[in-house]
Amino acid sequence: MNVKQVSQLVGVSIRTLHHYDEIGLLIPDHVTEAGYRQYSEENLQTLQHILFFKELGFSLKQIRSILQSPDFNTFEALQLQRRSLLAKREQLEVMIATIDRTIAHVKGEIQMSTEEKFAGLKWNINPYEQEAREKWGDQAVDQSKQRLGKLSQQQKAELEQQCNEIYQGLADRIGTPVDSEETMALVKRWYELLNSNFGTYSYDAFIGLGQLYVQDERFTANIDQYGQGLAQYMSEAMAYWGNLQKQ
Structure with a gap:
């Protein structure tokens, strides 16, 4: 052809x-x-x-x-793609159901809890492992996985909840100065959560992560689900806070 x-x-x-x-x-x-x-x-x-x-x-x-890659195998690649697409379809179905329930909630037909409003939108733990390995190396990623692997299901759920609270808190701040006391407090919480659960971040690495939020469209799309423009706002806030700590 x-x-x-x-x-x-x-x-x-x-x-x-x-x-x-x-x-x-x-x-x-x-x-x-x-x-x-x-x-x-x-x-x-x-x-x-x-x-x-x-x-x-x-x-x-x-x-x-x-x-x-010399190890590339067409059949194995198709199996991987199928599993990944099925997982993506499942997430999309949950998101559609969440939208339908939210519409009913807005119309006053049902009541939704805060957790229900974000069903299907939860930030996956280490969602881009391959890219992380390319950027930060296997050792850092493996250490992060080991830490997370030791968490109980309840602890993992609590960690997801903390992530959601920070994202939503910052989403509510979009349009306000990034150097405000409230925004800086949330960014500090994000820095401490990352270092406690996902690896060791220097201030420069933290700033670099914020830049990745706007440079990589996948991160931007995922983060902006909490509020349009959140990735950009977080990137600027993380840069301001990180540079402030380096002084």
Whole structure:
């Protein structure tokens, strides 16, 4: 198939397919003398993997690393993608149910508890482990997992609740100065919670984490579920607080 046919079949722009070729992610098996790209069945299978992994939140860099690994196995990749998509579907179903119940709550038909309002929106513990390993190394991630693994179900639930309280508290502060006493108190709680449960963060690492909230669209989308603009607000507040501690 030529690039136009692949574009029409998959719904991916020709420009995107050219970009995938340029970065070595999807190189056509054949290029004509006139310079036209020709895609094989194997190329199309690779493209399917790329699109599935993208849907699951992987970056193009990560996808390329996965596909080029000597240990890569198509069947195992499809199984992983299926499990991940099923988990994502389950979360979406819970979120839809939460929206339906919230609509009924707003209309006065039912009463919802604070916990029920955030069903399906809870911040997953260490949601981007692969990226964390790339950025901070295996040892830091493994230490974090060991700490969390020792927690009971009740302790994990309490930790999730603490995370939610901080996120929601900061979401309620969006639009107010990041150097306000209330915001600084919440940011300090976030710093202490991270260091108590997720690893050891220097002030610079804490500031860097805040920058990641706005640089990585997956973090931004997840955090902004608590309030549009929360990722940006947290990033600025974490930078202000972290630099203040370094003085």
